[in-house]
Amino acid sequence: MPYYIVGSFMECVKLCEGKPLKLLDIIMNEFESYQDKPIYEREKVDLYTKAHTLVSDIWFYFKEHEFSFDYDSNLMESTMFADYRISQVLLHFKVLSYSKELLTRLEKNDELNYGSKEEIEIRSCSIFAIKLLAEEMQDVCHDLVKKIEKDVNYTIIIDNFLWDYRQIYDQLLMEKQPLPNIKCVYY
Numbered sequence: 001m002p003y004y005i006v007g008s009f010m011e012c013v014k015l016c017e018g019k020p021l022k023l024l025d026i027i028m029n030e031f032e033s034y035q036d037k038p039i040y041e042r043e044k045v046d047l048y049t050k051a052h053t054l055v056s057d058i059w060f061y062f063k064e065h066e067f068s069f070d071y072d073s074n075l076m077e078s079t080m081f082a083d084y085r086i087s088q089v090l091l092h093f094k095v096l097s098y099s100k101e102l103l104t105r106l107e108k109n110d111e112l113n114y115g116s117k118e119e120i121e122i123r124s125c126s127i128f129a130i131k132l133l134a135e136e137m138q139d140v141c142h143d144l145v146k147k148i149e150k151d152v153n154y155t156i157i158i159d160n161f162l163w164d165y166r167q168i169y170d171q172l173l174m175e176k177q178p179l180p181n182i183k184c185v186y187y
Helices: 010-015 020-030 049-062 084-092 100-107 117-148 154-168 170-176
Strands: none
Touching: 010 020, 020 049, 084 117, 084 154, 084 170, 117 154, 154 170
C-alpha cells in the first residue's frame, strides 16, 4: 500500500473522490502487482488488464453507494477479464488463431514466459478481438438498443459472456482447446 494511504484499500477508493481514472492511476503507479507493462520488440506495452478490471469491478460494486464512481466509457470499455481462459474461449469460437508452432507449444503445455512475444501477442490480440466484437455488436444492435436503453457497454457484455461460457463449458474447453501456460502476478 502506498505510504500516503493508511488503512485498507477502501482508503484508495475514498481518496479518488468518485474519479475512476484517479483510482486507476494510483493502482497502476503504486501497486507493483498491477504494473503490467511488458516490452514487445523494444517498445513498452501498457496492458494493465488487471488494473482496468479492478476499477471496473469497483465501479460496478459501488454504483449505487456513497462511494460511487463517475461513469467513464473509455475506462469501462478497456476491460477484459484477466484470465488466459478468455483467449481459450476466443480460440474455441475461432475468433483467434495461433501459428502451428505456437499451437504445438500450447498443446505440449510448454510454459510461456510473461513478456515473451507469444504471451504479449495472445493477450493483445484477445483485447483487440473483444474490441472488434464490441464494435460489431454495437453496429448490429444500434437501432434495437436505442429503444431499450441509452448506453450499453458491449465490452462488458462480451466479457461476461466469455467468462460465463468458460465456466459452464470448462471441461469441453480443456479437452478441445489448449490453454496458455503462463505464470505471473499481473492477471
